[in-house]
Every structure is written in C-alpha cells, then in structure tokens.
Amino acid sequence: MTADQLDSRLKSIRDEVLAAIAAGQSTDDLESVRVRFTGQKSELKSIMGELRALVPDEKRRIGQLANEVQQAVENALKARREDLHRVELTKRLQEEQIDVSLPGTGRRLGHIHPLTRILEEIIEIFHGMGFTVVDGPEMETEYYNFDALNTPTDHPARDEQDTFYTNAAAGVLLRSQTSTMQIRAMEKTHPPLRIIAPGRVYRNEEVNARKYPLFHQVEGLLIDRNVTFGQLRGTLEEFYRLLFGRELKTRFRPDFFPFTEPSAEADCQCPFCLGEGCRTCGHRGWLEMLGCGMVDPNVLKSVNIDPTVWSGFAFGMGVERIAMLKYGVNDIRYFYNNDLRFLEQF
Ligand SMILES: [Zn+2]
Known part of the structure; x- marks a missing residue:
C-alpha cells in the first residue's frame, strides 16, 4: 500500500474502532474490541509492518499517525471502561440496595409449655435444697411399681392405681407412679441420699376435667x-414458700400410702386468699398439694437398708395439679389440647 492508502486506512480503522468502543455495552465487549483492532493479528499491527517499505519522510508521517491511532484507541478504551464500570456499579448498588429504615422481618418466638415450666421450677427449688434429679423407665415391672413399695398383689391400693399392662412380658406395665424411683435409687446409692424423680406416669382412667390417663409426677x-x-x-x-413466693402455713391431714408410715396429705395455705376462701381453693382456704410420709421400714428392708439405722421421708406430687393451682387452670385437658389460645397465655 502507498503512504496515502495507509493514511486513509489508518483513519478509517480509527473511526471504526472508536465507534465500536462507544457501542460496547460491557467490559467484555471492550476486551474483544481491543483484541480485534490492536491485537497481534490485527490490521493495525500489519500496517505497522508495512511502514518499513516507505521512504523516511512518509515513514515518519505514517508512523506518527499509527501511533496517534494506537493512543486514541487506548484512551477511548480506558475512558469507556471507566464509564461502563460506573454504570455497572450504579446498577448493582440499585439492585442490591437495602433500606435500613424498613422494619425487620419478625420471627415468632415460641416458649416452653406451662407444664415444662412448672416442672423446671419444682426441680430448681429442690435442687437448691440439695436434691439430685434421677430419671428412670416409664415401662416398669410390677416389682418396682408395687411389690417393692409394700403393695403386694392383693393390696387394695393396687385398685386405686389401675394402669396399663403391656404384652412385653408378664407383669410389665406403664408405671402408675414415680415412686418406683425410690427403689431404683436406693438400689444404686447407699444412704444418705436426697433425690427427686420427675416424670410421666399412667393411669387407666376415664378422661375428665381432673383426670387424664397420662400425667406427670x-x-x-x-x-x-x-x-x-x-x-x-x-x-x-x-417448697411452698419458693413456689408461691410468700410464707404460707402448712397443714397435715392423715392419709394412707402403702410405702410410708405415717402418711399424710400436706396442704398449704391458699396463696391467693391467704385462707380467707376463694375460687381456686374452693373456699376452703387450703390447697391440697401433695402426699407424703415417713418411709415405711418394709420399703427399706426390701432394698437391704437397715431401718434401725436409717430413716427417711418421701413425698409425691402431681405436676398438672400444681400447675392448675398456680396458674388457675380448671381443666387438666387444656394442657394436652395444643390450643394456642390457651398456651399463649403463659
Ligand atoms: Zn383461696
């Protein structure tokens, strides 16, 4: 090509590439423009190669023009790249923007069941008095549920605690009381000992406002x-003082349990009316809280503890009953119906 041809070719390349740069919509577009027009195999490079054939004056003129084109392309690429970068950044900022003044997305927090709550309170109170929590099986043998607790087969107390017998083996039943844990604890630990055993118990009973076949003791x-x-x-x-948060009188009424002698019901003064009489205490002024007594020597003998050396007391309470008294609930079934209108009140 002659110098004039090269001159006009360079100028048209410059126009073409500047137009392509202006039309580029992304940094990727710009990169391909750069390779196409200024790369090793580009026309611009081959024109540089042809400069050698020109006479010195023309070589200088065309060489200078080629350098100007090269420089113009580089400047245009740089400027366009910065533009695009700014546009892309602005777009990203708009798309990803977070309005920190918007209210947060609330997550509903659940809370523990009223029975669990009262159970944890009871455990904490006795824990503070040095009692250790023990746990045991809900499926028990007649031995632990009755025999070892001084309740032989023909004992009338068995009728009061009719439970569910399983077909796992003869005499295997769902425990009707957590008193089973007295025996299990004394088998494992030699006195002195202080334990509480919280857990589920079962009774074969018709459901009503006061009774449910499953409850906690x-x-x-x-x-x-x-x-x-x-x-x-x-x-x-x-226990009563810490549970209800005030000093309350205690009243014992004689009762009978096969595994304690003497046995009693331990009422506490109604914390809501302080003995005046109200709906919660049925206008008696007292709440029936739990059964208790001194451990029967026969029970100690059944686990080879010498009753002439050791003695003790035992008590047992229904967790549902305590929860009903403390929270003023008049139907035990509410605890199991999973009705949020009820549960959300706690
Ligand atoms: Zn009362």
Whole structure:
C-alpha cells in the first residue's frame, strides 16, 4: 500500500474502532474490541509492518499517525471502561440496595409449655435444697411399681392405681407412679441420699376435667440417720414458700400410702386468699398439694437398708395439679389440647 492508502486506512480503522468502543455495552465487549483492532493479528499491527517499505519522510508521517491511532484507541478504551464500570456499579448498588429504615422481618418466638415450666421450677427449688434429679423407665415391672413399695398383689391400693399392662412380658406395665424411683435409687446409692424423680406416669382412667390417663409426677425421697417428721414439714414449707413466693402455713391431714408410715396429705395455705376462701381453693382456704410420709421400714428392708439405722421421708406430687393451682387452670385437658389460645397465655 502507498503512504496515502495507509493514511486513509489508518483513519478509517480509527473511526471504526472508536465507534465500536462507544457501542460496547460491557467490559467484555471492550476486551474483544481491543483484541480485534490492536491485537497481534490485527490490521493495525500489519500496517505497522508495512511502514518499513516507505521512504523516511512518509515513514515518519505514517508512523506518527499509527501511533496517534494506537493512543486514541487506548484512551477511548480506558475512558469507556471507566464509564461502563460506573454504570455497572450504579446498577448493582440499585439492585442490591437495602433500606435500613424498613422494619425487620419478625420471627415468632415460641416458649416452653406451662407444664415444662412448672416442672423446671419444682426441680430448681429442690435442687437448691440439695436434691439430685434421677430419671428412670416409664415401662416398669410390677416389682418396682408395687411389690417393692409394700403393695403386694392383693393390696387394695393396687385398685386405686389401675394402669396399663403391656404384652412385653408378664407383669410389665406403664408405671402408675414415680415412686418406683425410690427403689431404683436406693438400689444404686447407699444412704444418705436426697433425690427427686420427675416424670410421666399412667393411669387407666376415664378422661375428665381432673383426670387424664397420662400425667406427670415429682417424687421426692430423703434417707439419712434420725430423720424426723419435722424435717419433712420444713422441707415442704420451704417448697411452698419458693413456689408461691410468700410464707404460707402448712397443714397435715392423715392419709394412707402403702410405702410410708405415717402418711399424710400436706396442704398449704391458699396463696391467693391467704385462707380467707376463694375460687381456686374452693373456699376452703387450703390447697391440697401433695402426699407424703415417713418411709415405711418394709420399703427399706426390701432394698437391704437397715431401718434401725436409717430413716427417711418421701413425698409425691402431681405436676398438672400444681400447675392448675398456680396458674388457675380448671381443666387438666387444656394442657394436652395444643390450643394456642390457651398456651399463649403463659
Ligand atoms: Zn383461696
């Protein structure tokens, strides 16, 4: 090509490439423009090669023009790249923008079931008095549920605690009381000991406002030397005080349990009316809280503990009953219906 041809070719390349750069819509577009027009195999490079054939004056003129084109292309690429980068950034900022003044997305928090809550309270109170929590099987043998607790087969107390027998093996049943844990604990640990055993128990009973075939109990047992009924009283009074948050009187009424002698129902003064009489206490001024007594020597003998050296007290309470009293619930079934209108009140 002649110098004039090269001159006009360079100028048209310049126009073409500047137009292509201006039309580029992304940094990727610009990169392909750069390779096409200024890369090793581009026309611009081959024109540079042809400069050698020109006379010195023309070589200088065309060479200078070629350099100007090269420089113009580089400047245009740089400027367009910056433009595009700014556009892309602005677009991203708009798409990804977060309005920090918007209210957050609330996540509903659940809370523990009222029975679990009261159970945890009871455990914490006795834990503070040095009682250890023990756990045991809900499927039990007649031995642990009745025999070892001084309740032989023909004992009338068995009728009061009709439970569910399984076909796993003869005499295997769902425990009707957590008192089973008295025996299991004394088998494992030699006195002195202080335990509470919270857990589920079962009774074969018709469902009504006061009764449900499944409920929860907390059993307590203390074995030591020279244990007195006064210590039982003191322990329960402290329990009532911490449970209801005030000093309350305790009243014992004689009762019968096969595994304690003497046995009693330990009422506490109604914390809502302080004995005046109200709906919660059925206008009696007292709440029936739990059953208790001094451990029967026969029970100690059944686990080879010498009743002439060791003595103790035991108590057992229904968790649902305590929850009903504390929260003023009048139907045990509410605890199991999973009705949010009820549960959300706690
Ligand atoms: Zn009352």
